[in-house]
Amino acid sequence: MPKKVVAETERRRRRPTRQGTVLSEKLIVQTALRMLREHGSAGLTARRLGAALGADPSTLYRYFAGLDGLTRAIGEELMGRALDSWTxxxxxxxxxxxxxxxxxxxxxxxxxxxxxxxxxxxxxxxxxxxxxxxxxxxxxxxxxxxxxxxxxxxxxxxxxxxxxxxxxxxxxxxxxxxxxxxxxxxxxxxxxxxxxxxxxxxxxxxxxxxxxxxxxxxxxxxxxxxxxxxxxxxx
Known part of the structure; x- marks a missing residue:
């Protein structure tokens, strides 16, 4: 059963990851986009994403309702970028x-x-x-x-x-x-x-x-x- 998704302010790490970064939804989505570009959809797993972020794979479930929730966030990011580029x-x-x-x-x-x-x-x-x-x-x-x-x-x-x-x-x-x-x-x-x-x-x-x-x-x-x-x- 996936862990409960909590508010951004409540789930933000108080200390950096092993790579010296503080996790956020935006950082996770950007990292997932990079992994998709390099490895395709088959390469986007919680384990690989955690390794790329320098965090435990279970951390993903504090930000998204599993990989499906992350997929939705990626789709939203692409839509948002389109809107931001449009005048x-x-x-x-x-x-x-x-x-x-x-x-x-x-x-x-x-x-x-x-x-x-x-x-x-x-x-x-x-x-x-x-x-x-x-x-x-x-x-x-x-x-x-x-x-x-x-x-x-x-x-x-x-x-x-x-x-x-x-x-x-x-x-x-x-x-x-x-x-x-x-x-x-x-x-x-x-x-x-x-x-x-x-x-x-x-x-x-x-x-x-x-x-x-x-x-x-x-x-x-x-x-x-x-x-x-x-x-x-x-x-």
Missing amino acids: PTGTWRADLRSLGLAIHASYLAHPQAALLTASRVTGRPREIEVDETILGILRDAGFDDIDAVGTYHAFIDLALAFAALDAGALAINDDVREADEDMWTSTYAHLPPETHPHITATAHLLADRMNHSAYPAVLDTLLNSAEARLAGREG
Whole structure:
């Protein structure tokens, strides 16, 4: 049974760890992000995390409800970093587009963490702040509540789905990823036009596009649709 999670002020260590640092939720999350980057999700264990922090592994349970609680905190950290990097302009479409790109970029900066957390709902303050911000942009723009929620749902799921998809490509071995990327020029570009006329005709375009994320283009499609609905309602 996990140990009770107590308030930050009550659980802070009164003396430094063996490495001379004082533990905090933020330090543990930052260390976990580093471990995910270096070892992947399989390498993130309480024992290894404790060793990296210079603390007993059981210390983790004073800050989080086990590794699942830590996973939620990591997801919140990625959302918070996206929000911190974003600057609103007051134009709803531009603000949603830039926030979506910020979320996508924040997750891709930590591919292993993105794969671990993109499908999770953390319920933590920074994630809630992102959700409140998106809904506020939509409602302030004039979307009714049904349209605002529908657009929010599509918007956030699209950002996280592409974050997971693109993070998957970044998380694999470099040689494997490069072999996948080369497939557009090594295989697709050499298919015979007699059997694959459409691929042959577009092979040069496929090679230029397919190794880049489609997220910006699909995001624009979503925003075009939302803008058209809003214009129809105003009309």
